[in-house]
Each structure stands twice: as structure tokens, then as C-alpha cells.
Amino acid sequence: xxxxxxxxxxxxxxxxxxxxxxxxxxxxxxxxxxxxxxxxxxxxxxxxxxxxxxxxxxxxxxxxxxxxxxxxxxxxxxxxxxxx
Amino acid sequence: xxxxxxxxxxxxxxxxxxxxxxxxxxxxxxxxxxxxxxxxxxxxxxxxxxxxxxxxxxxxxxxxxxxxxxxxxxxxxxxxxxxxxxxxxxxxxxxxxxxxxxxxxxxxxxxxxxxxxxxxxxxxxxxxxxxxxxxxxxxxxxxxxxxxxxxxxxxxxxxxxxxxxxxxxxxxxxxxxxxxxxxxxxxxxxxxxxxxxxxxxxxxxxxxxxxxxxxxxxxxxxxxxxxxxxxxxxxxxxxxxxxxxxxxxxxxxxxxxxxxxxxxxxxxxxxxxxxxxxxxxxxxxxxxxxxxxxxxxxxxxxxxxxxxxxxxxxxxxxxxxxxxxxxxxxxxxxxxxxxxxxxxxxxxxxxxxxxxxxx
Ligand code: SF4
Numbered sequence: 001x002x003x004x005x006x007x008x009x010x011x012x013x014x015x016x017x018x019x020x021x022x023x024x025x026x027x028x029x030x031x032x033x034x035x036x037x038x039x040x041x042x043x044x045x046x047x048x049x050x051x052x053x054x055x056x057x058x059x060x061x062x063x064x065x066x067x068x069x070x071x072x073x074x075x076x077x078x079x080x081x082x083x084x
Numbered sequence: 085x086x087x088x089x090x091x092x093x094x095x096x097x098x099x100x101x102x103x104x105x106x107x108x109x110x111x112x113x114x115x116x117x118x119x120x121x122x123x124x125x126x127x128x129x130x131x132x133x134x135x136x137x138x139x140x141x142x143x144x145x146x147x148x149x150x151x152x153x154x155x156x157x158x159x160x161x162x163x164x165x166x167x168x169x170x171x172x173x174x175x176x177x178x179x180x181x182x183x184x185x186x187x188x189x190x191x192x193x194x195x196x197x198x199x200x201x202x203x204x205x206x207x208x209x210x211x212x213x214x215x216x217x218x219x220x221x222x223x224x225x226x227x228x229x230x231x232x233x234x235x236x237x238x239x240x241x242x243x244x245x246x247x248x249x250x251x252x253x254x255x256x257x258x259x260x261x262x263x264x265x266x267x268x269x270x271x272x273x274x275x276x277x278x279x280x281x282x283x284x285x286x287x288x289x290x291x292x293x294x295x296x297x298x299x300x301x302x303x304x305x306x307x308x309x310x311x312x313x314x315x316x317x318x319x320x321x322x323x324x325x326x327x328x329x330x331x332x333x334x335x336x337x338x339x340x341x342x343x344x345x346x347x348x349x350x351x352x353x354x355x356x357x358x359x360x361x362x363x364x365x366x367x368x369x370x371x372x373x374x375x376x377x378x379x380x381x382x383x384x385x386x387x388x389x390x391x392x393x394x395x396x397x398x399x400x401x402x403x404x405x406x407x408x409x410x411x412x413x414x415x416x417x418x419x420x421x422x423x424x425x426x427x428x429x430x431x432x433x434x435x436x437x438x439x440x441x442x443x
Contacts, residue, residue: 003120004226004277006087022085029203031233032342041087043280043333046173047201048230051280051339053087057331061302061310062090 004045006053009038019044087332091304092128100309101133108135108316113268115404117143117259118275119432120303126441128305130312138312141404144258145275146432147223148175149402149425150357151251154390156181159220159249161385163194168383169212170196171205172220178429182391202234209238209246218379221250226277228252228368229342232349235370235377249379252368253355256286261360263294267404271297271315273308276330281346283338284326291324302330349374358426359399396425401434408438415439 007019007028017036019028021044029048030036042049116122122142125131131140144150160181163170170186177187177198190196195215199205202219209217221231231248238246255278263269274287279300287298297318301311311329318324328334346368355367370378395413400406408414408427418424420436427433 004280006085008086029201029233032229032339032345034341043277045226045277046230047203048233050226050277050342051333054332058087058090061329061331062096062306 004043004050006041007044007049009036009040009042009049012036012038017049019049088304091302091306093306097133097305097309100306100313104138104309104313104316105135107313107320108138109320111137111139112270112316112319113139113141114271114273114312114315115141115143115262115267115269116273116275116301117145117255118273118278119146119149119430120277121145121273121275121301121308122432122434122437124303124305125308126437128308129441130305130308133309134312138316140273140312141269142401142434142437143262143272143404144357144359144402146402146427146430146434147227147251147253148179148430149398149427149433150253150258150359151222151426152356152358152390153182153392154387155220155222155249155251156185157183157390158380158385158387159186159218160184160189161387162218162249162379162383163189163196165216165383165385167215168195169208169215169217170194170220171199171208171217172196173200173222174198175430175432176220176222178423179426180393180423180429182388202230203237206234206237206243206246209243210241213245216245216247216383218247218249218383221248221252224253224255224275224278225281225346226275228350229281229339229346232345235349235374236345238377239374244376246377247379247382248370248377250350250368250370251355252350253357254352254366254368256289257363257366258357258360259287260289260294261357261363262403263290263296265360265403269296269404270319271299271324273311273315274298274300274326276300276302276307276334279328279330279334279338281339281342283343284328284334284336285338287326291326295324297324298326300326300328300330300334302333357402359402393424396427398425398427398433398435401427408435411435
């Protein structure tokens with residue numbers, strides 16, 4: 001029921017927009033959002049744009065796993081230090 | 085597709101799995117409480133990527149499954165009225181009530197229409213002024229604002245033949261009730277799209293009062309594994325808190341505009357959950373000022389006596405104390421083609437997800 005998918009805004013007419021989900025173009029209500037622009041990605045849920053998708057945060061999430069490896073190494077080091 | 089493909093990267097997935105294995109020392113049980121997560125976890129085979137000491141449980145995240153048979157029974161009763169058109173999302177059509185389903189009533193001549201959006205339901209009402217058009221409002225904080233918008237539009241247009249039959253529910257009371265009941269848990273994979281609307285503050289009590297971790301997760305394999313990593317780290321370092329993994333969509337404050345719309349139209353009321361019973365302030369009813377759109381207040385109908393399906397243990401499964409494979413009816417006779425309980429019909433139901441992805 002909460003299923004939602006990323007969609008790209010390609011046209012805005014007042015409170016309605018045309019958005020692309022992959023190759024498919026559908027209508028989406030923008031009533032829940034302010035400041036949506038053409039080219040933005042939104043999360044589409046039963047014909048409504050729920051939230052904008054942040055490109056910066058998406059990139060950060062993908063970068064985070066590199067950081068996790070660093071954290072692991074650090075934890076390892078601390079453990080070894082404790083033992084020493 | 086953007087924001088999907090990159091979060092399914094095989095390389096990142098396997099490295100994340102390694103990292104989880106690396107930091108996870110003690111046995112843990114994490115629960116997801118969103119039907120979308122249930123589906124994704126089974127579909128991507130997430131449990132098979134985890135070490136044996138990490139157990140994943142499904143909770144009360146399937147809105148159709150947690151609602152009472154009474155909801156379907158009453159919808160069926162409405163559909164039998166001559167001047168009524170039922171509009172609903174597809175999820176509800178095949179859910180068995182006590183003795184019938186909307187699908188069944190449709191085959192018998194009732195006017196039951198599947199809609200894609202609440203805006204389509206409004207259109208049906210505009211085009212059929214001589215009929216009463218009821219929309220079946222089901223779902224958590226993700227879908228509730230879309231019902232609220234429909235009510236505001238109906239109000240602005242003075243649309244007198246549009247009604248909402250609300251079974252909308254809110255998630256936190258169920259998450260708290262499960263811990264209160266003593267379900268054995270070490271942390272929650274918190275729902276991503278509910279949180280996109282509400283923000284992360286609604287889970288505050290989970291670490292503060294109950295001492296459990298809570299990570300708001302996205303729906304792709306990278307998201308889920310990263311969330312599990314974060315939960316393991318919280319557990320191993322004994323620092324339970326609310327963290328957001330799904331940062332590209334969820335902010336601490338959520339969608340403030342959608343919250344305001346929801347608040348304008350709905351007020352909290354006590355509601356019944358399958359497996360958990362009546363929970364305080366766990367459902368959304370229409371406020372008095374929008375009463376004229378409330379199907380329950382405006383349209384009287386007689387409803388048959390509710391009976392829950394015999395032998396079905398959906399309630400226990402929704403609480404995470406049993407798994408679908410513990411049900412004697414699982415697979416035979418209960419399957420998606422011949423469902424006994426709601427958990428087997430709904431795509432988001434645990435039984436359906438287990439059956440479909442063959443666990
Ligand atoms: S397998 Fe069928 S009968 Fe058993 S709990 Fe699931 S839905 Fe109910």
C-alpha cells in the first residue's frame with residue numbers, strides 16, 4: 001500500500017504534473033509539495049508526489065558504505081589497542 | 085532507472101553483507117513494519133545474505149492484513165446498496181470478508197470500481213451525481229494524506245455524494261504495543277514512506293522509553309543492508325537511537341505540508357489491529373467539521389456478524405511471534421490462488437511474500 005516509485009517531472013500545469021517512471025508517463029498531483037521544478041525527481045505514490053528525492057543525499061548514501069569500511073578498520077584497531 | 089539501479093549494485097550489496105558479518109557478534113532480531121519492506125526483503129533474498137545470528141521478522145505493516153474483517157464486511161454491505169458505487173485500490177478487491185469479498189459482489193452486479201488514485205474516486209463522484217460514491221480509505225500515514233486531499237476537494241466543490249470509509253491507521257502505537265507485549269526484538273527497520281510524510285520524530289519513544297534501535301530504511305537491497313548494518317552497530321555499541329538511512333527521501337521534519345493537510349481533516353481515534361486488539365490513538369477518523377463525508381456517520385447499513393477465518397494465524401504472524409511456515413494451512417489449502425486469510429491475499433502480506441518467493 002505504501003509502494004512508491006521515483007519519477008522524473010517533465011511538465012507542470014498548476015497543481016498537476018506529468019512525470020516519467022522509466023519509459024511510462026503518468027499524471028501526478030503536486031498538492032503535497034512546494035517548489036517542484038521540471039527535471040526534479042519525486043517519489044510517486046497512488047498519483048501523488050509525496051516528497052522530492054534529493055540527489056545529494058542519494059550520492060551520500062551510496063558513498064556511505066566506503067565509510068563503513070573505514071569505521072570497521074578503526075573499531076578493529078581500537079580492539080587491538082585494548083588487548084595490547 | 086535512476087534511484088533504483090544504483091541501489092541494487094551487486095558489488096555494494098556483497099561488500100555491505102561482508103561488513104555486517106564483520107561487526108555482528110551477538111544474536112539479534114530486527115523487525116520490519118512496512119509491507120513494502122516485507123516484499124523487498126523476500127524478493128531480494130536479504131536473509132540469505134546475512135549471518136545466521138541475525139533474524140528478520142515481519143510485523144504489522146500490511147494495512148489490509150491488520151484491518152478487521154468488519155472493514156471488508158461493511159464495505160461489502162455498502163456495495164449491496166442500489167445507489168452506491170464503491171471505489172477502492174486494487175489491494176482490497178480480493179480480500180475475503182466473513183462470507184464474501186468485493187470481487188464476489190462485483191460479479192453479482194454491485195458497482196465496485198478500482199481506482200489508481202483518490203482523485204479518480206472524486207471523478208467517479210462528479211460523473212455520477214445520482215449515486216453515492218464511497219472511497220475505501222486504507223493505509224498508514226503514506227496514504228492518509230491522499231484521502232485527506234480528496235476530502236478537502238470534495239468540501240471545496242460541495243460534492244455531496246462523495247464519502248470516505250476510513251480504516252487509516254498510524255504506525256507508532258503498534259510498534260510500541262509490540263514491545264509492551266514482550267515480543268522478542270532488538271530493533272526496528274522503520275517504514276520509509278510513512279516517514280517521508282511524518283519525519284523521524286514519531287519513533288522517539290522507541291529508543292528513549294524502550295531502549296531499542298530504529299533505522300528508517302529505503303526499499304532497495306543497498307538500503308536494507310545498510311539499515312541492518314546501522315542497527316547492528318547500534319546494538320553492538322549499546323547506543324539505541326533513531327537514524328535515517330533513507331536520507332534521499334526522509335528528513336527529520338518530514339513533509340510538513342502533507343502533515344498539515346492530514347491534521348486538518350483527520351483526528352486520532354482508538355482502532356483495532358489484527359493480533360494486537362484495540363490500540364489507543366492508532367487510527368484516523370474524520371473530524372467533525374468533515375462529518376458529512378464520513379460514510380460511517382452518513383450511510384446506515386446492516387452488517388453481517390463478523391467471523392475470522394478458522395485456523396488462520398495471521399494475528400500471530402503480524403506480531404512476529406510466528407512465521408507463515410508455522411501455519412498448518414500454509415501452501416495447502418492456503419495459497420495466493422485460494423487464500424484463507426488476508427496475509428495471503430495482499431502483496432504486502434507475509435504469507436504472500438513467503439509463498440511467492442518460496443521460503
Ligand atoms: S497461511 Fe493462510 S491461513 Fe495461514 S496465517 Fe497465512 S493467510 Fe492465514
